Amino acid sequence: MVVIPFETIPTPSIQLSCLIFPFPLQFFSMDDLPPSLVVDILSRLTDSADVARCRVASKTLNSLTREVRSLNLLCTLSRYLKSRSPETKDHVTPFKAIFNNLVGQAPCLNSISIGVDKSLRNISYDDVDDESDDLYLTDVGFVKEWLPKVCGDLGKLSISDFWIQSCWRKSQILSLISSCCNGLMELEVKNAWLSVDGLNPMTRLTSLTLEFIRLEDEDLNKVNECFPSLQVLNLVGVGGLKDPKIHLLHLKSCLWTVSNAPLSLTIFAPNLVKLRLKCIKPKSLVLDTPLLSDFHLSVEEASDFRVKEFHNLGNLHLESSSLCCLLGMFPSGKSVRKLTVNSLKWTATIKFRLEAVFDVFPNATYLNIGPGAWCEAENCFRKGGLEDRNALKELREIVANLVVYDIEVTLSFIFSILDKCTKLSDMALLFHPKGDYKLARSLIPRCTAYCPRVKWRWGMREGPKDTWVSVGM
Template identity: 80%
Template sequence: MEDLPPLLVVEILSRLTDSADLARCRLVSKTLNSLSHEVRSVNLLCTLSRYLKSRSPETKAHVTPFKAIFNNLVRQARCLNSITIGVDKSLRDISYDDVDDESDDLYLTDVGFVKEWLPKVCGDLRKLSILDFLIQSCWRKSEVLSLISSCCNGLMELELKNAWLSVDRLKPMTGVTNLKLEFIKLEDEDLTKLNDCFPSLRVLNLVGVGGLKDPKIHLLHLESCLWTVSNAPLSLTIFAPNLVKLRLKCIKPKSLVLDTPLLSDLHLSVEEAYNFRAKEFCNLENLQLESSSLHSLLGMFPSSKSIKTLTVDSLRWTEALETSKFGLEALFDVFPNVMSLNLGPGAWSEAESCFWKRGLEDRNAMKELKEIVAHLVVYDIEVTLSFIYSILDKCPNLSDMALLHPKEDSGAANSLISRCTTYRPRVKWRWGTWKEGSKDT
């Protein structure tokens, strides 16, 4: 490797997915040691194996502290533009009972630790990820955001995970366009400060951010947002006039307000929405809805003629079949121009239950439908077949239908295949299986 051109060696070293290998390369030769200081990225994660060795009485004396390895990697770096430091996902299974609460060897958002290295490398830094060890960080409030905002004037992407963050003395970071916060503890006023200090955000991911009661996102340039709300806020508001893609998962907000006129791709998962308000979605083309109360949610959803691809599912369908009010007609009343429809197992079961009670009413909008993917749950094969036949009769332009059955229900599937192809041979039939929590096959 030493015979390769220096620029190529630096390129190879910069592409190492685990910078622990970079530390090992420095020990091989003086040439590699020298060139390693030219790398543009450092990516160092503490593995479960290293963690366990650092705790074992037999091996801990021979394990170099994780923070020391990282400091050594970045201390003499000349042009770092990307840094990732954190703990591996495998450490998520570590129990609080297995850890000394006073330990801070993996407390990575510790301001004292970050001060040791960030001011030395911040000049060229464009991307920074700190993935903390939740057991050591969740009870310590960190002001690392203030430090980052003071040092990193050229930062464009910031990711922080598993921490309790303070926004005290946080300065505006107008260059940051991509912000990811995962399993972070904040408060409503903290989120307001983030709105003010990250005005240029185009991508925002908030996953499991707790402590919020009435959270509001107000970002004028935001284009893509993933927001998974871990608690049950009283209200939830998004004002983002340029938002194009939104994936939102929450529990039972008392109020849900979306002011996102340019939205074209929406995935909304909500147990119940007591007061859902949204302006008309004139550009929405792809919609995924998951709810414990689909009928109620559809009743509050603004009618949209632009939606072509629709996916729906029920979150608690096994408990609600007897009282289900969700029928396919409701979908076409709200989304009359749907061309491709994907029904999850919960939505299919509820719709089939409604069909069995009152049949399937004719709707002109159903004539636009060309494709259906149905995740079947067969309780009575004759009822399921009657429902399928009725859909075929009410949707004359339907040309493609995929019937996916549970893997353990192959007997009913064989009968369905034969009878459906006989009933409507001109339809392109597709068959497969589904299993909860996995992709269709």
């Protein structure tokens, strides 16, 4: 391990000493480290404001900061509040000035990320001067000051704007980027109103992320035209679209979340492999993606759902308020082996029978049943039992997200599944916080006693992560 003395560095946030080496603990001055290693460390700093501080820490650092390849600068909520406070604002260096200085001192950059912290989203319009532009980061005038200096080697660019200052200003930044950055491969823009006027083709761009962006249908058509080599496309909360179409021949991965409705969504992507699509109530959904193998679809209602048959689809995740209707809109899903289903509305009035899943996906060997879908399926079981289907016998693994209200009904449902799924070898019970935890835990010994051949796990859903416990083989 190398431990570098930091007495001369005026901030504790620089963590160069965390680098691990396969030789005994020693102390070095910065001059003892290979220059290439120092440059690599400086390029990995998560806050490039530390790079500026390093310049006054040592002569070696001062000279090597010009060789850093990556710049990451984020305006935090703390910094923002200090810049607005009458007591401290005169002592805070403008954010844009810090960034311009860093860019000017590092001509070899191949990656730039500038933005505001997510916590600034909670800033109220009433607290902001509408004419202010100190954090308007997609301002073409500001970007013109620094982009031409580094565009030659730039391969990745990320700009996350301050929505309060950017939402009412239409930015021409895409035109500027496309005219300067011929070698750019990854582009990410967040929280802005973008114009595509003057957008030039960028044939080397393979990854594009637009998050909380204001666009129009013709703008998206221009994106299809000018970014023909895209392999990764992420559209998150892009507003202003009415009948958007994605037409990209080389696209392999796509994340698309649509918040407004109703819409007609069309994706033509003959090489698309992975698609995560979330929408509300589209008028129609047209997918021409013959190579799709991993598909996550979340939709409240789909009145017109059309797809060509997915011959390569192996992993499918379906969420809907009308799950049965959505299942009926799929063509034969014989290729699907891994399946997740869930209902977005927990209601006893909607009839979702577990057997319906296997009418469409008869060869699934893994099934994850979300809490909404389990609740509806259990209600149907209570009224009519579980029908005997040959397809059920193909299942090897089940993950059941349970909300236990009546333990005897839940047990009867689980036992019926076990009787039908003769090849089942692994079953996990994940208890939802809405249910009775003590009651739910009492399921475990009865399940393991009923079917000891199955490997059992149980867990609790706690926030975004689940806690699992293995209880038997």
